[in-house]
Amino acid sequence: MALFSTAYSDARGKFTATAKSTGGTVAAITQGNGLEVDVASWGKPNKPTLLVSSGLHGVEGFFGSAVQLAAIEKLFSGLDPVVDLNELHTVFVHGINPFGFSHGRRVDENNVDLNRNFLKDRQHYRGAPDAYRKLNGFLNPQSPPDALEPYTLKAAAYILRYGVPALKEAIACGQYQYPKGIFYGGSNCSTATEFVMENCESWVDDAKLVVHIDLHTGLGKFGEYKILLNDSTSTEDYRWYERTFGENAIADLKSKDKTAYEVSGGMGAWLQNKFTDRRYYFAGAEFGTYSPVRVLGALRAENRTHHYASPDSDPYKKAKAELMECFCPASEHWRKKTIGASVKIISAAIRELQSQSSNQ
Template identity: 30%
Template sequence: MDASRFFAQSYAEARRKFLAAAERAGLEVHSRMHPLRGRDGEALALDVARFGPHDAPALLIVSSGCHGVEGFCGSGVQGALLADPAFHAAARTAGVAVLYLHALNPWGFSWWRRTTHENVDLNRNFHDFHRPLPRNEAYDRLAHLIVPPTWPPAPEVQAELMAYAGQHGERALQAAVTGGQYDHPQGLFYGGRAPTWSHVTLRHVLQEQAQPCTRLGWIDLHTGLGPNGVGERIFACRDDPAALARARAWWGDGVTSIYDGSSTSALLTGLMWLAAYDECPQAEYTGIALEYGTVPVAEVIDALRADQWLENHPEVEDDALRAAIKRRVRDAFYTDTDDWKRRVIEQGLEAAHQAVTGLSGR
């Protein structure tokens, strides 16, 4: 398989490929247009394509681009699924509809940012904002080090972060930085103080597309954690033993969980997938985040630190520095090699076929 043909070098190209693949598969696309334009002046949208009848008892969601720049990977997997008649035939036979959500955060995809245009991490943004938000006291303590006043960071900044890791452990540092925070709007992994455009739009799509089903599966495609090219299957439900057992029955005993510490991911707050319980209470929900490794997590976090520093300093006139930071971000979430793309597609197709089998009840 020439996996590279499913991938793109820009959001605009990825969107064109998705729309063309959906058309070839005979699927109608409904586009939710974003209020802003992309990096190259292009229109931005959450594009929704459905295979199967609206009243199907079982529905599989396959989504990309929750974290913007991670959409290069997810869009490629979606393109491969759309081009695989055996996958759609299996879904039809099993009575499973498939809902493709392309670019949940199209602005971040286009601008090579992990965040939405509100500088919000979409997968930390799903809260009841009428209630008190979680506190991340460890992030509060480290905020001035995580996004420092200058880039590259001064040696003493790095030394303080390493001292924290030495005292509390690397996992504790990862949790402090990535778990989610709600008090530093110019910081990393900021969950926001209100629902983002992507948050609201996704809820509307779930209300329209997923309320008739009684069994709901979800594969949300991500990158940036774990060994290069390895797709970790991370449990993406509430902390529910029955749902975890179901996920492992579908996708294998290797499914990890943020709740028991088996995942490379830290315990997170404001998870996007929990919207399935709010908008589709009639359905038995089972989901995973399929998280593909790229570069070591320390390199990923440093790339995000640099990118946030750049976002906080629009006055920077060094074009070479800007270009280097943006390229580093993209490379942290997208390994642009044929081998990585092949492995991504193989694992994505396998996970999707397994989900169809699980949803069929066989």
């Protein structure tokens, strides 16, 4: 069976069938927008729990779904002598953002980047970083894409003028001011966000130890990955991540180019804040694809066509294809390498959870 799908429905079918064939229980949960998400589980609730989520950023779910399939086949089919499902509870959430997944977008039906939407208070859904306001005209042209536009030159000019940190700030922080802009965090709690908030308790139950791996693509070197941690991670916890996933895999929180601004609305921070009654480790596994300028260009063009071009038009089709390539490259080499690394990350989490299982 091919691990990578080209349609959400196709990915769902494979996920459900594979989960069931390995003894998993699958539930299709309907979100407030009427779209369904599949959640599969194995093992015993309340045991140390592994949560693997994918597709928070819609189109990135094509990669996340392939990882989940590979992990299920390799780790839960009884072939792996190390995995003991009696000592674990394992929950795989297939496509958190089914709208984005099925429409080839990174955002939800309201153009919202869900990883900026997990805010505690309604009043926080406002404003934009200064850097974003300055770049808004460049990031979000109010017109269909123009094939003759010298995008790369323009991007270089903005980088020269404002510097890489300003561009990074605009991207990392997201914004709550331009509903048709990229990296928009929304004006209230999105349906997919509510889905996570309402269901997360049933996923982790009373487990005292939870390791949550959230799969992403688009940031970093081609085919390589980093485990991204929240800014508030303590030194002690940082060591735990290093021990579990390997020193080199962890993005350094204290590196020189560490940015001073705070990311708001992230899912991981929200979950960790909710489950302070237990150890809840959250690892954002981010797999690199193409250069930041190319990925930004893909996001910009796809957003432009979504708002200002006809779905039948060539620019629209081209922009969709480029977005897909930037978040799930077709390269066999990339796919093989990233799937192998992902299964290793999930195995490492399982080993750690099983070693703690006897203590509970």
